[in-house]
Amino acid sequence: MRTRNLRKLVYLLVMIPVLILPFIITSKADMGLVNTIVLLIIVSLGLNISLGLCGLLNVAQAAFWGIGAYTAAILALKFGLPFVITIPAAILLASALGFLVGIVSTRIKGIYFAILTIGFGLLIQLIFYNWQSVTNGTSGLKNIPYPDFGLFQIASRQQMYFILVFFAILTIWFYVRVAKTKYGKSMIAIRNNETAAELLGVDTLREKVLSMTLSSAIGGLCGALMIYAYGFVSPSQFGFDQNLIFILILILGGSGTVFGVVLGSLILVFLPQLLEPLRFWNTTIYGVLVAVMIMVLPGGLTSLILRVPMIKRLYERYHSREDDGEDSYSPSVISSTTIQHTTEPVLKVKDLSICFGGLSALSGVNLDLVPGQVHALIGPNGAGKSTLVNCITGVNTPSGGAIDMSGKSLLGLKPHKISRLGASRTFQNLAVWNEMSALDNMLVARRGKQKKGFWPVIFGTKSAREEEQEARNMARDLLTSMDLWEERDRLIGTLPYGHQKMLEIGRALMTEPKVLLLDEPAAGLTPPEVSTLKKLIQSIKNRGVAIMIIDHNMKFVMDIAEIITVLNYGKVITTDKPEAVRENVEVIEAYLGSGLKSSIKEVR
Amino acid sequence: MTDFIQLLISGLSIGSIYALVGLGFIFAINGVSIVNMAHGEVLMLGAFFAVTGATVLNLPLIPAYIVGIVGTIIIGYILNLVIIRPLIKKPLFIVMIATIGLSMALRNTAMNIWGANAVGLDGLFGNQVININNIVISYQNILVIAVLAVVLLLQSWFFRRTLTGKQLRAMSLRPKVARLLGVPVKKLTYITIMVSCGLAGLAGVLMGPIYFVSFSMGSIALAKGFTATIIGGFGRIEGTVIGGILLGIIETLMASYVSPTFKDGFAFLVLILILIIKPTGILGEATSQRV
Numbered sequence: 083m084r085t086r087n088l089r090k091l092v093y094l095l096v097m098i099p100v101l102i103l104p105f106i107i108t109s110k111a112d113m114g115l116v117n118t119i120v121l122l123i124i125v126s127l128g129l130n131i132s133l134g135l136c137g138l139l140n141v142a143q144a145a146f147w148g149i150g151a152y153t154a155a156i157l158a159l160k161f162g163l164p165f166v167i168t169i170p171a172a173i174l175l176a177s178a179l180g181f182l183v184g185i186v187s188t189r190i191k192g193i194y195f196a197i198l199t200i201g202f203g204l205l206i207q208l209i210f211y212n213w214q215s216v217t218n219g220t221s222g223l224k225n226i227p228y229p230d231f232g233l234f235q236i237a238s239r240q241q242m243y244f245i246l247v248f249f250a251i252l253t254i255w256f257y258v259r260v261a262k263t264k265y266g267k268s269m270i271a272i273r274n275n276e277t278a279a280e281l282l283g284v285d286t287l288r289e290k291v292l293s294m295t296l297s298s299a300i301g302g303l304c305g306a307l308m309i310y311a312y313g314f315v316s317p318s319q320f321g322f323d324q325n326l327i328f329i330l331i332l333i334l335g336g337s338g339t340v341f342g343v344v345l346g347s348l349i350l351v352f353l354p355q356l357l358e359p360l361r362f363w364n365t366t367i368y369g370v371l372v373a374v375m376i377m378v379l380p381g382g383l384t385s386l387i388l389r390v391p392m393i394k395r396l397y398e399r400y401h402s403r404e405d406d407g408e409d410s411y412s413p414s415v416i417s418s419t420t421i422q423h424t425t426e427p428v429l430k431v432k433d434l435s436i437c438f439g440g441l442s443a444l445s446g447v448n449l450d451l452v453p454g455q456v457h458a459l460i461g462p463n464g465a466g467k468s469t470l471v472n473c474i475t476g477v478n479t480p481s482g483g484a485i486d487m488s489g490k491s492l493l494g495l496k497p498h499k500i501s502r503l504g505a506s507r508t509f510q511n512l513a514v515w516n517e518m519s520a521l522d523n524m525l526v527a528r529r530g531k532q533k534k535g536f537w538p539v540i541f542g543t544k545s546a547r548e549e550e551q552e553a554r555n556m557a558r559d560l561l562t563s564m565d566l567w568e569e570r571d572r573l574i575g576t577l578p579y580g581h582q583k584m585l586e587i588g589r590a591l592m593t594e595p596k597v598l599l600l601d602e603p604a605a606g607l608t609p610p611e612v613s614t615l616k617k618l619i620q621s622i623k624n625r626g627v628a629i630m631i632i633d634h635n636m637k638f639v640m641d642i643a644e645i646i647t648v649l650n651y652g653k654v655i656t657t658d659k660p661e662a663v664r665e666n667v668e669v670i671e672a673y674l675g676s677g678l679k680s681s682i683k684e685v686r
Numbered sequence: 687m688t689d690f691i692q693l694l695i696s697g698l699s700i701g702s703i704y705a706l707v708g709l710g711f712i713f714a715i716n717g718v719s720i721v722n723m724a725h726g727e728v729l730m731l732g733a734f735f736a737v738t739g740a741t742v743l744n745l746p747l748i749p750a751y752i753v754g755i756v757g758t759i760i761i762g763y764i765l766n767l768v769i770i771r772p773l774i775k776k777p778l779f780i781v782m783i784a785t786i787g788l789s790m791a792l793r794n795t796a797m798n799i800w801g802a803n804a805v806g807l808d809g810l811f812g813n814q815v816i817n818i819n820n821i822v823i824s825y826q827n828i829l830v831i832a833v834l835a836v837v838l839l840l841q842s843w844f845f846r847r848t849l850t851g852k853q854l855r856a857m858s859l860r861p862k863v864a865r866l867l868g869v870p871v872k873k874l875t876y877i878t879i880m881v882s883c884g885l886a887g888l889a890g891v892l893m894g895p896i897y898f899v900s901f902s903m904g905s906i907a908l909a910k911g912f913t914a915t916i917i918g919g920f921g922r923i924e925g926t927v928i929g930g931i932l933l934g935i936i937e938t939l940m941a942s943y944v945s946p947t948f949k950d951g952f953a954f955l956v957l958i959l960i961l962i963i964k965p966t967g968i969l970g971e972a973t974s975q976r977v
């Protein structure tokens with residue numbers, strides 16, 4: 083079945099029961115449960131943007147939920163403002179706070195951020211309890227009327243259900259758009275390897291702030307909807323444990339998918355019904371479930387379900403891009419007009435020095451990279467080669483000297499900016515983004531060059547789609563030239579090591595670099611693969627890119643390099659043609675130790 | 687002025703408890719890289735065991751305390767067996783979520799066993815106080831501070847002078863290499879977790895007389911404990927002690943001069959501020975030198 087038709091079928095199969103449900107359910111209590119499920123779906127999907135996609139240890143979603151809830155409740159009860167005002171207000175306030183927390187997240191990582199969000203959440207709940215004049219303290223706010231839209235008024239849980247479903251569909255649409263477009267993919271890249279993402283042009287600070295803001299905005303929306311659904315709000319709803327409920331939904335269901343979130347929400351609401359006799363032990367059961375699930379089945383029940391071959395096939399069919407996009411492929415026009423073949427260096431490193439504590443890792447290093455030239459950087463382990471690359475790419479800040487690219491100084495610039503200016507790299511230990519396909523790895527690297535803003539991309543305007551198509555065209559061309567097009571949809575971690583290494587180079591090329599830094603590209607490659615690598619480097623060279631290669635494979639280096647710089651103990655020993663370097667006594671000493679001068683001369 | 691000194695001493699005392707909680711918490715982090723979010727619940731269990739010992743088993747106070755501490759050591763053994771060991775090499779996110787789940791389960795279980803009400807635990811010295819120049823210092827305060835000092839000395843001696851201590855340091859720095867060189871990693875992991883939980887139990891029985899024992903005392907205790915280690919420099923022993931004492935003092939002063947009901951809020955505010963301004967804490971983050 084064609085993907086388009088499969089999707090239409092799925093939508094139909096889902097929407098029919100969703101629309102009929104309130105007419106089948108007779109008891110008010112059951113309707114309340116259903117409304118709770120819908121609310122949970124919304125808030126958990128929101129959380130997934132920061133926690134699931136971006137990998138931020140955000141355990142404060144309950145706080146944003148609460149902020150949205152109280153904002154809407156206070157505006158509705160004390161100021162009599164209508165639904166259409168309270169909802170946006172709640173979203174605004176929650177996302178403003180989420181934005182602030184997001185800004186802080188960029189300074190503090192991992193566990194510190196988790197602790198910050200815990201503290202934040204506890205603080206917010208304390209405010210709910212103690213700011214009596216505004217929040218009414220422990221008693222909470224009651225008798226919140228159903229929404230009134232003028233033309234019609236909501237008067238029952240069934241009718242409220244339709245409002246909630248409307249927002250749920252909106253949230254699902256929004257979430258899918260974020261996840262499928264460059265934003266979601268950048269976030270996953272950040273989660274898999276933040277450093278690589280930053281070095282390939284992704285503004286990691288901005289993405290993280292964005293993900294927190296979106297997460298909290300949706301959390302706030304859900305809070306506001308909740309007060310209308312339940313008619314009251316109280317501080318006890320927003321304790322730290324509530325976060326665990328959301329996380330449990332994501333873990334149980336499987337955080338990658340909308341289906342997983344729906345499944346998780348269903349289970350979480352119906353579980354207590356099943357466990358009625360044990361209801362005092364609910365929390366214990368949740369706690370144990372969370373611990374067990376995350377250790378044993380982190381992909382959730384969805385990952386189990388997807389193991390059934392037929393379901394997996396359907397899933398892939400549903401998500402396939404075969405029917406759209408591929409038709410509009412056309413060979414990309416990479417600005418190959420950069421083939422200048424001048425002798426004017428595009429990257430100039432002058433007198434560079436850097437110290438780590440008392441250790442002088444680099445001192446007085448001079449290096450020039452010329453367009454279309456392959457320049458090798460060699461030296462014993464610990465000589466400072468990686469440090470030099472780190473200085474150029476902005477990971478380390480030198481203590482002295484200058485680094486200029488096309489006349490512009492790179493010192494003090496953030497790595498993603500340097501990448502966008504035209505310096506890209508590959509990594510000694512593969513730094514691919516494991517959870518994404520080969521194609522997606524390529525696409526994320528294009529992010530730095532993609533200018534379209536958030537809303538155009540989310541709504542899929544013509545120019546946004548064109549920009550995306552251009553990136554896909556470029557990726558297709560590069561992948562095809564490396565013979566990897568057939569493997570584009572495979573999870574990159576499943577590809578052979580050699581293919582992953584080639585892919586890293588292709589990924590770096592997506593940024594249209596003027597300078598390409600390859601860190602041990604030949605390491606771990608078989609001889610045929612090294613041949614392919616050499617051909618690839620040749621074609622990159624012909625496009626006018628300045629290439630710097632660090633490697634220990636001397637044969638490879640001697641074959642491919644036109645000029646070699648040798649580093650030892652942070653200083654340049656010599657910069658010369660390969661034949662000269664091979665004979666250079668100091669170089670030989672650096673690698674083999676002194677006292678061998680005479681014996682080598684004799685052997686020769 | 688005497689009021690101020692009074693508050694300082696109170697703050698020092700409660701700060702010592704926070705420091706103790708933090709020390710137990712980072713013991714597991716430094717030893718086996720496990721951030722145990724259920725540490726507070728272990729503290730709570732220690733307090734409850736002591737209460738049960740005193741009321742149900744009618745033990746005198748000191749044996750009741752011992753029951754509390756030994757109980758948590760046993761809990762440490764069980765936790766290591768069932769949940770900690772499988773978690774050891776897993777990413778931080780999974781460890782945190784799993785132990786948060788554990789903490790929820792323990793808290794709820796305690797509520798079902800011992801009820802939702804707070805109960806009292808008698809202090810060793812009852813309400814006896816010393817009075818110096820109108821400054822009232824309770825014996826319990828002195829006890830707490832003394833216990834902290836003893837624990838610090840013991841830790842220092844243990845890590846520097848005993849073979850097991852050195853093995854533990856080796857293990858925490860390079861587990862694979864340590865194992866290859868004959869360090870009994872499995873046994874030491876048990877010891878680490880059991881000591882960590884024992885320290886939690888100790889903090890619990892010290893906290894009980896001051897704060898009452900309830901199923902929810904653990905989460906606040908842990909929050910203070912890790913605020914302490916963050917203030918002082920995450921993972922550092924000296925840092926945690928300084929952080930704990932500072933936190934205790936700031937909190938007591940704030941509660942008295944600004945607002946008593948918002949007392950716990952100050953701890954969270956301090957936490958957030960430090961994380962924003964200097965996340966590595968006053969002394970700076972522990973790096974390779976962690977003990």
